[in-house]
Structures are given as C-alpha cells and as structure tokens.
Amino acid sequence: MNPAFYLTILFVHNCTSLGAEEARAKKFLDGLNKRAEDRTYRLKMAKWGYDSNITDSNLQQVITVTSKLSEEEKQDWQELMKFDWQSFQDYDLKRQFEKNSHLVLGSLPKDKIKRYNTIVSEMTKIYSTSKICAFDDPTKCDLALEPDLVNILANSRNPDQLKHVWVEWRNAVGPHCKNLFSEYVELGNEAARLGNFTDTSDQWLHSYEDSKIMDKVEELWKQLRPLYLQIHAYVRTHLRKTYGDLVTEKGPIPAHLLGNMWSQSWRNLAKFILPFPDKRDEDLTEELKKQNYTYLKIFKTAEDFFKSINLTALPESFWKNSILKKPADRQIVCHASAWDFGNRKDFRIKQCTETTIQNFVTAHHEMGHVEYYIQYKDQPITYRKGANKGFHEAVGDLISLSVQSRKHLRKIGLLTSQDDDPESTMNTLFSMGLEKIVMLPFTYLMDLWRRDVFKGKTTPDNYNCKWWELREQYQGVEPPVERSEEDFDPAAKFHTVASIPYLRYFVSIVIQFQFHQAVCEKAGQFVRNDPTKPLHECDIYRSTEAGNALKKMLQMGSSRPWPDAFEVLTGQRHMDGTALLEYFKPLQNWLEAENKKTGAFIGWEKSTKAELICTFNQGDFNLRSVWHGSVAVRVVLEYHKPVHPPERTSPTST
Ligand SMILES: *[C@@H]1O[C@H](CO)[C@@H](O)[C@H](O)[C@H]1NC(C)=O
Ligand SMILES: [Zn+2]
Numbered sequence: 001m002n003p004a005f006y007l008t009i010l011f012v013h014n015c016t017s018l019g020a021e022e023a024r025a026k027k028f029l030d031g032l033n034k035r036a037e038d039r040t041y042r043l044k045m046a047k048w049g050y051d052s053n054i055t056d057s058n059l060q061q062v063i064t065v066t067s068k069l070s071e072e073e074k075q076d077w078q079e080l081m082k083f084d085w086q087s088f089q090d091y092d093l094k095r096q097f098e099k100n101s102h103l104v105l106g107s108l109p110k111d112k113i114k115r116y117n118t119i120v121s122e123m124t125k126i127y128s129t130s131k132i133c134a135f136d137d138p139t140k141c142d143l144a145l146e147p148d149l150v151n152i153l154a155n156s157r158n159p160d161q162l163k164h165v166w167v168e169w170r171n172a173v174g175p176h177c178k179n180l181f182s183e184y185v186e187l188g189n190e191a192a193r194l195g196n197f198t199d200t201s202d203q204w205l206h207s208y209e210d211s212k213i214m215d216k217v218e219e220l221w222k223q224l225r226p227l228y229l230q231i232h233a234y235v236r237t238h239l240r241k242t243y244g245d246l247v248t249e250k251g252p253i254p255a256h257l258l259g260n261m262w263s264q265s266w267r268n269l270a271k272f273i274l275p276f277p278d279k280r281d282e283d284l285t286e287e288l289k290k291q292n293y294t295y296l297k298i299f300k301t302a303e304d305f306f307k308s309i310n311l312t313a314l315p316e317s318f319w320k321n322s323i324l325k326k327p328a329d330r331q332i333v334c335h336a337s338a339w340d341f342g343n344r345k346d347f348r349i350k351q352c353t354e355t356t357i358q359n360f361v362t363a364h365h366e367m368g369h370v371e372y373y374i375q376y377k378d379q380p381i382t383y384r385k386g387a388n389k390g391f392h393e394a395v396g397d398l399i400s401l402s403v404q405s406r407k408h409l410r411k412i413g414l415l416t417s418q419d420d421d422p423e424s425t426m427n428t429l430f431s432m433g434l435e436k437i438v439m440l441p442f443t444y445l446m447d448l449w450r451r452d453v454f455k456g457k458t459t460p461d462n463y464n465c466k467w468w469e470l471r472e473q474y475q476g477v478e479p480p481v482e483r484s485e486e487d488f489d490p491a492a493k494f495h496t497v498a499s500i501p502y503l504r505y506f507v508s509i510v511i512q513f514q515f516h517q518a519v520c521e522k523a524g525q526f527v528r529n530d531p532t533k534p535l536h537e538c539d540i541y542r543s544t545e546a547g548n549a550l551k552k553m554l555q556m557g558s559s560r561p562w563p564d565a566f567e568v569l570t571g572q573r574h575m576d577g578t579a580l581l582e583y584f585k586p587l588q589n590w591l592e593a594e595n596k597k598t599g600a601f602i603g604w605e606k607s608t609k610a611e612l613i614c615t616f617n618q619g620d621f622n623l624r625s626v627w628h629g630s631v632a633v634r635v636v637l638e639y640h641k642p643v644h645p646p647e648r649t650s651p652t653s654t
Helices: 003-051 056-080 091-099 110-129 145-155 159-194 200-206 213-246 267-271 284-290 295-308 316-321 357-375 389-403 406-411 422-454 460-475 503-522 544-555 562-570 578-598 629-643
Strands: 337-340 347-350 613-618 621-626
Touching: 003 056, 003 091, 003 337, 003 347, 056 110, 110 159, 145 159, 145 267, 159 200, 159 422, 159 460, 200 422, 213 422, 213 503, 213 578, 267 422, 284 357, 295 357, 295 389, 316 347, 337 357, 347 357, 357 389, 357 544, 389 406, 389 503, 389 544, 406 422, 422 460, 422 503, 422 578, 503 544, 503 562, 503 578, 544 562
Parallel strands: none
Antiparallel strands: 337 347, 613 621
16 A cells, blocks of 8 residues: 555544544534524514513513523533533634533523513513602603603702602612512522522623623722712712702712712713803704604614714614614513524614614614624624623714714714814713713622622622612712612612623723724824824714724624634723723813812712611621611711721722
C-alpha cells in the first residue's frame, strides 16, 4: 500500500472518530432548534391570545399549551443530557448545549408547573384589570392604570388627588397578590434548584455570564449616584415651592409627587420644574397632539428612523397583527411589550398607545426589540436573544437618544421655537436626566428586593418593610401614607407580578450611553474634547455607518459572551458610566452650582413619616421593631446599625 494513502486513511479515521459524537450532537441540536422554534410559536400564540384578550377560556388555553410544551421540552432535555457535551471541542456546539442544559420550570411535577403558570397569569390579570374610583366622584369607578391613572399622576398638582390615586392603585392590586406572590416564590425557587441554580435570583443572573454582575452594578451605581443626588436635591427644593411642608427640607421625597406611579421616572415634572423656565420649549406632548400624531404616525415615525440608518423595515404582518392602541371591546394587558414568535417572520408589538411624549419614546423602545429580533432571526433559536438582557432593552433607547436631541426634534418639526442656546439645552438635558438618571436606583432596587426574597432573607412578614427600606435607601422617596404588611406595594409594579427581572434596565441605561458614544463617533457627530460636537447633541439620523456598526452587533444575538458583542460596536469590553456622565456633564456642573447657591441639602435623612413593621432575623436575635414617629425611630436606628451599616441613614456620607 502506498504509505501516503495509508496515512490519509489514518488521519481521516482519527478525525471522524473524534468528531462522531459531536457530529451526532450537531444533528440532534439542529432538530432541537427546529422543535424549539415550533414550541416558541405555539407558546407565543397562546400567550398573545390571552394578553390581547383576557378571558378565562384564553387563560385555560395558555395553561394547557404550556403544560404540553413543558413535557416536550423535558423530553428534548433528557436526550440532550445524554451527550457528554462538557467535553465537546467545538465552541459553538458546546455553547448551544450549555444554553439548553438548564431545565427549570419543566423539572417540576406537572401539577406544580400548572400551578406556577396559573399564579403568574392570575397576578398579571389582577394587575391588568384593576380599576379604581375617581378622587372627586366616588361613583365613577372605572379608572384604569393606562391611561387614566398615568395621566393623573403626570398632570395633577393636587396632592390629595395624587395621594388618592397612589393609595387606591396599591389597594386594588397589592393585597390580592401577596399570597399568590409568596407561593410563586416557593415554586420558582424549587424549579430553579431542580435546574441547578441556587434560587431564582441566581437563575436570573445566569444569562449575564458574569458571576460578579451584582457587584459590578453596585460599583456603577456608586459611580453615578452623585449625579442622582444632585437631581434629587434640586427637585426636592422645587417641590417645596409647590407643596410647602408636605415636602421636607432634608427628608426623602413623598413618592406620589413625582409624576409617576412608581417614582421611577420624574420626567413629567419637567412641565413644572425647569432650570430656565423662561426658555421653556413647546410641550412635546402638546406638539404631538397638535400635529395629529396618531398611534400609527408615531410608529411610522419610529420606523423611519430605523430605516434611515440602514436597519430593516417592518414586515407587512407586523402592521397587520400588532395591537398599537387600546381596544374598546375587551380587556388586554396594556403594559407595552414586543413579541418574537420564533418563526423568523411574525413579530409584533402590543401597546396601548396614547399621544404623549412618553408613548412616543416607548414606541421606539419596543421597536428596538423588534429590530433586534429581525437582525438575529437567522441565528439558531438558542441564540435568538440579546447579547445580554440589557442589550435588548438598550436598542430602542439608543435610537431615542438621537430622536430626542434638539437637532432631531427640529428636523422632524416637533421643536420650532427658541434657540439652541446653552439655557434651552440645559432644559433638555434636565428632562433627559429626570428620565435616565432617576431611573437608575429604581431599576437596581427592584431586583435587590427580589434577590433577598428569593434567597429567603426577606420573608412574607417583612415584604413591604424591606421594600420601603430599599426605596428610601436608594431612591430617597417615602410613602405618602403609613404602610404596613397588610399592603404589598412591590406588586403595584408590573414586572413584579409578571415575573420579569429588572436589572436589565439598569444595565441598559448604562450601556446605551456607551453605544450612543460609539455610534455618534462613527457618524462623526461626537468628537471627544470638541465643544462643538458634544454627546448630548448627537443625532445619528441617516448615518449608515452608525447603523451598520449597530447591525453587526445585533446580528450576533447571544452567540458569543456579551463582552464580544459589546466590543464589536464599542471597542470596549466593560460596562462603564463614563459615557453617561459625559452626556450629562453640563447638567451636573450646573446642578452642583445651583444646589450650592440655594444651600440645598444633598441626600436625605431618615424618613419620619413611615410606619413600618419589620422583623429582623439575625443570629439569635429576632427583633420586632415598630417605626412610629421620631422617638421610636431612634430606637429602630440602634437596632439597625449592626444589620445595615451607615449608608441607609445617610447616603451622603459615602
Ligand atoms: C376573546 O376571546 C373569546 C374567547 O374567550 C372569544 O370568544 C372572542 O371572540 C375573543 N375576542 C376577540 C376580539 O378576539
Ligand atoms: Zn423593553
């Protein structure tokens, strides 16, 4: 035999025997991805059916479908685990196997899967269908969160009316969800443990592929908090001018006065509080209304921006199947969402769109999700996800940063009066700060609270107490009336009842400014140290360079760890608040000077209003502390010291 031939045979033989298992695995994976596509489609159809038409029979349909799908999923998973995938050589194969190797909900016994799904749907239903009575007319009891309560909080300056709406919404939702929620926590944890996680919060953080992600977020928060404290102090000073002693000079701000049901964005205050009131622009909501921005025109305007940077137009089916305004003939889940049906062509948005600037921004946000779906649709379904969850939330917001620049608003005719002088620009930056900076502590504490709940550190008898501790510690807000454990205020927020993690929004805010800086540089709209091209004035409209760079990152989906995707667009591998601080630099300087001038107190002292009942379990101690008035507070503070170091009483000290 020809020795060369012999060698070749040997080589080929070796090669195939090494790869046989992986070749078989590859084939299995292809089949799995196809079946997962099909399952995604069936699941999304059932869920859409319910979310867009809340009825008992549609709920039953969701429960039936999810139970069936869990079984199929489990079979696939059992097959998958027969492979020795951890020893695979092929990077991509191994990565896809890893991503499919955690069976969480599907590991539970059937009746528990059913119960879990029933609970989450039930809580979502309570949240989505609750109505309250009007402040000035107790016989009018059909006020819905969207649009009625949202509008009252945005526009009313009557503190009694605001308090009424704030309290009644929590009465309508919280107590009805509390038992369901604690049962959900138990079941969720049980499933997470079966899926090889410590608990649900551990499971939620897994997709970041960084075991230190919470520490990183804490570090970022420390970097950005000084700016938050400046806004907080400035707003409090001005709210005192309106509400007098309802707002104390040095305390946390009452949560119902901030223009938003959860005090998570204070942007609606920009109507009342601006750095330079004489330079007030036309109100953007009024302008949208005046210019007949229907829900359709809002979405078409958003699509136009995406198209202008060479991203993809939305398919005909999107316009046909989406629900872009609130239907009159049925109850739906109004909380805005974007949907990928897994079949590479059906993408939808569901949003109860009103003609307001918030909804205009939300439309861009949701469309960003859809654009991501479209860009990564040719990846195997295992990778059809954001590089991490924060990326997915950041795409539409990134576009919004350009859209809301004065330059762009002028281009599309929403801004017509005034110059773009430094004072008008400061007003714009202030509005953006009320949205972006203010959002940070809330996005962080939502999952801090749930982390401790899932870890069993926070138990049902101190759910609400711990919630308000975090609200005060991070946001510097306090409830307008006394709260107790009869109340369950975390449930008044959609993501709590719908079981949607929230840390993604924190990550999103930080990285969208890093993305913004990167695309603006590519568009030639931002030049470092060039005062004529500051980051906050950048508009990437019509820049295909910017769009193509973004597209490249989006197309990767989750096929690589997120730092790889991050690097493709930004050249960096780390989250960092510097870009955000760069954007807001003029505002920060101005606020610091202004707060100094007025002698505003920076930070906040302990709330004296809240009555909270907390049970602390710490080693041998089981302290039951009642907070009531300032005398008792002093006692509580002593109890607290060993539990939480000084930060919680005075964040200014750190
Ligand atoms: C809502 O669902 C019910 C079934 O529960 C169905 O009869 C009805 O036609 C649906 N309505 C719409 C508008 O789809
Ligand atoms: Zn989103």
